[in-house]
Amino acid sequence: MPCGIPPWWVLCRCTAEDDTRIAARGESRYARRVAFLASPRVCGGARASLGRLTRTILALAGIGIACAAHQPPAAARPEPVRRRASPAPATPPRAIGVKTAERVKKLWEVSAGGTGTAVGLSRGLGRVAYSNGQGILLYNLANGEPADAGIATCHPVIRGGLCYLGRQLVVVCQDGVKVRDGTDPTTRDLAVTAVAVTAAAFANDRVALAHRDGVVRIYPLDGGPPTEIPVPGPPVDVKSLALTPDGSRIALAWVQGSIWWWDTKDPATSHPLVRHDRESDTIAFSHDGMALAEEGESFYTNVWRYQGDTTSPSARLRNGSWVKRLRFLHDGKWLVRGGSDGLELAEVGGPKRVVLDERSAVEDVAMSEDGTTLAAVDRDGRLTVWGVR
Numbered sequence: 001m002p003c004g005i006p007p008w009w010v011l012c013r014c015t016a017e018d019d020t021r022i023a024a025r026g027e028s029r030y031a032r033r034v035a036f037l038a039s040p041r042v043c044g045g046a047r048a049s050l051g052r053l054t055r056t057i058l059a060l061a062g063i064g065i066a067c068a069a070h071q072p073p074a075a076a077r078p079e080p081v082r083r084r085a086s087p088a089p090a091t092p093p094r095a096i097g098v099k100t101a102e103r104v105k106k107l108w109e110v111s112a113g114g115t116g117t118a119v120g121l122s123r124g125l126g127r128v129a130y131s132n133g134q135g136i137l138l139y140n141l142a143n144g145e146p147a148d149a150g151i152a153t154c155h156p157v158i159r160g161g162l163c164y165l166g167r168q169l170v171v172v173c174q175d176g177v178k179v180r181d182g183t184d185p186t187t188r189d190l191a192v193t194a195v196a197v198t199a200a201a202f203a204n205d206r207v208a209l210a211h212r213d214g215v216v217r218i219y220p221l222d223g224g225p226p227t228e229i230p231v232p233g234p235p236v237d238v239k240s241l242a243l244t245p246d247g248s249r250i251a252l253a254w255v256q257g258s259i260w261w262w263d264t265k266d267p268a269t270s271h272p273l274v275r276h277d278r279e280s281d282t283i284a285f286s287h288d289g290m291a292l293a294e295e296g297e298s299f300y301t302n303v304w305r306y307q308g309d310t311t312s313p314s315a316r317l318r319n320g321s322w323v324k325r326l327r328f329l330h331d332g333k334w335l336v337r338g339g340s341d342g343l344e345l346a347e348v349g350g351p352k353r354v355v356l357d358e359r360s361a362v363e364d365v366a367m368s369e370d371g372t373t374l375a376a377v378d379r380d381g382r383l384t385v386w387g388v389r
């Protein structure tokens with residue numbers, strides 16, 4: 001191309017006036033274009049444009065070289081931060097209730113030995129405590145592996161005598177109470193009346209004990225003075241106790257079949273609930289304290305509803321020969337029952353019943369503080385843990 005114009009300079013075009021002037025000389029169209037592109041006007045403009053472009057490219061190249069010269073050596077440069085993708089958060093366990101009762105499955109099982117009499121469960125500490133009356137074994141809630149080396153404690157541990165209250169494991173024996181804080185291997189004695197204990201109940205920061213002197217005493221775990229509730233009639237054994245979660249009410253079942261309840265702020269005033277022809281092995285309050293379940297009538301579990309200081313029958317559920325432990329689920333609409341028929345869930349207001357384990361009679365049942373997990377012990381020494389799947 002003329003005047004050193006590169007082939008890609010395609011933007012150069014003849015104007016109509018230039019084309020007419022060159023055509024008058026009788027030249028071919030190609031010659032006309034070459035002559036036009038070689039003209040001083042076009043070549044000068046093209047060279048000026050190329051000069052500006054060249055200077056721009058050289059200036060940018062110089063900036064790049066200068067920047068590269070100021071870069072630290074490769075070894076001194078910080079490594080680029082590589083952010084790893086965050087793992088998906090674990091799905092929190094679901095509470096056992098109306099929508100999940102029929103999806104409860106066994107999570108794990110161990111053969112703990114002896115005849116199971118008491119079990120405690122803490123999701124916060126990740127521990128399950130088991131007793132066959134003579135000692136205590138601790139297990140990891142996540143997988144059933146042994147945890148710690150067990151704890152030194154009193155004995156015999158009474159049936160239902162284990163409970164986690166916050167970060168404290170409370171152990172009730174016939175002749176005393178031990179308290180273990182968190183995972184500390186040591187225990188401390190809770191000062192209680194030196195009279196044999198036949199039943200226990202737990203709530204928040206206190207433990208209620210039925211003594212064989214005919215008095216039920218509610219002890220604060222901080223060692224404060226107990227609230228004393230005299231049981232009507234002769235000092236015979238209390239078979240079972242129950243406290244509302246806030247500790248405002250207490251109920252007990254006598255070995256002679258009578259069931260009473262009290263407002264703990266008025267321990268001198270007893271309220272008779274019902275009298276059965278046989279003893280009641282277990283009673284339980286709902287989490288709102290407005291319902292009481294008891295097993296005293298042969299082959300039936302009865303639920304009573306509170307309205308102020310009065311009670312009325314609310315439900316009557318068929319059960320096996322006997323029930324050793326009742327627990328309300330947190331929503332108050334289902335019961336956990338452990339007894340002669342094994343372990344089961346029973347709908348309070350309907351006919352549904354979910355059998356979880358019927359291999360052996362169940363002696364005690366515990367529920368985690370968040371209502372997501374159950375633990376049960378049976379007469380064959382099995383400890384089973386259950387949750388929603």
